[in-house]
Amino acid sequence: MKANSFEELLIWQKAIEIGVEIYSLSDQVPLKSDYKSRDQLIGCAISISNNIAEGFEYNNKLQFIRFLGYAKGSAGELRSQLALLVKVNRVSEETYLKLKEELIVLSRQIKALMTYLKNKKE
Incomplete structure (x- = not known):
């Protein structure tokens, strides 16, 4: 399937869902x-979907792969922040584990798309 817009990408849709959470x-x-933790969390979360969208819109495979890497990095940063916030009792363990799993799955999906694009013949 060829996506005609970033909104069709399942990874973008999932990133939006995580952002809403x-x-x-x-x-x-x-x-x-x-406020500091709140801003950091929201910034990381929206960075995931925004990087997927921005990279897609360049309409250039190498640029898209690069921005997918940024999105994957933001997913990791969000996991790290959530891990810290659980330790300082700002986020429950249950919430953390749920979001951690969602972010790990999303990171794998982003990585799979990056690998697919790298191996895809023009």
Whole structure:
């Protein structure tokens, strides 16, 4: 299947879902008043979908692969921030484990697309 827009990409759709979850989490106590952590979490979360979209829109395979790498990096950064926030009791262990699993799956999917694109003949 060839995607005609980034909105058709399952990885972008999943990144948006994770972003929505992070916004919801950030609106709850205690993160609601922890502005620094809240901003960091939201920034990382939206960076995943934004990098997928931006890379796709360049309409250049190498640029897309590069931006997919950035998106994958942002997913890792978000996992790291969530791990820290669980340790300082800003995020529950249950929420952390759920989001961690979703982010690991998303990272694998991004990596698989990167590999596919690298190996794809023009």
